[in-house]
Amino acid sequence: MPPSRRRVARLSSAAGRAAPVASARAARSSLAPDGPSSPVGRTPVPGWEGRLTTCSLASSVRGIVSRDVTVLVPPGYSDESTATRRYPVLYMHDGNNCLDADGFGHGGWQVHSVSYDLVQRGLAAPAIFVLVANTTSRAQEYVPGFGAAPGPSADGYLDFIERDVIPFVEARHRTLPGPANRGVGGSSYGGLISLYAAWTRPQTFGLAMAMSTALAYDFPGLVGATGKPALRIYLDSGTTDSRGGDDGMARTIALRDLLVSKGFVLGVDLWHEVGQGDSHSENYWRRRLPIALSFLYPPLK
16 A cells, blocks of 8 residues: 555454454555546446436425435345345435546445445445435535424434335335444535434434544534434544645544543444545545445454
8 A cells, every 4th residue: 555545543443343344444445546536437346237226216304305316235135045135224325426426526436336346355244225315405404403494404304314215225125124234324414414313313323434524513512412322333534625624534533532432432333544645525435435334334254
């Protein structure tokens, strides 16, 4: 790995988690470029084409509009040998940026390529990914308190996920039940709404993936004022951003320390990663995605 890509502020994991996460970290260089690049196009990983189902899902929540929802099933989902197998699920925000394109020309998260590669290498368990598209009301839906009912709001958006998206997915796909098998994830404001969703609705979500979280809401205050829910949380950041900041690194480290003070154990139910030189874009979220997935969805023993 080039020196510029070495990780900083990385904290050791428990023995049971160290191997898969470390292996995913070592493998990630083949999954994404070192830095900003043009879109890489569709993945060479065989078999993913045709495994995507996209529909415009109607919203039953006032103030929350209908939107596209895409479901990606894992390798082997349609095999006869696994016809009765059920899978954990990760619900991802900004779903229109999660495949091989995004509005900024960074090539998207490549969730299909990264997740399939990890499964085929035995670095993560197979999971179903549900990619929920954003809308022009993204900020109101992703930042708690910014929007208010009856218009778009964070709580209304999460009601939509709970009332409409999850029942739709679970009625049509072989999902594992319960919050321990249901995650929520995203980046920037998507990281914020993921943390807020899991913390305030642990009966629904037991896993949270928050990359380069834009803490435009006092989530640490919420953590400090409430008890510890049964969650597994992945946190990360880069060290720079286009506005001359640190991609939220200092605030993310402070949040990590607060979570530890609440009883979270690094490497067990909390992982923290900092990408040295990483900035605020899909290139780097794609690059760190293998680490997050191997922690939240560790390979089956």
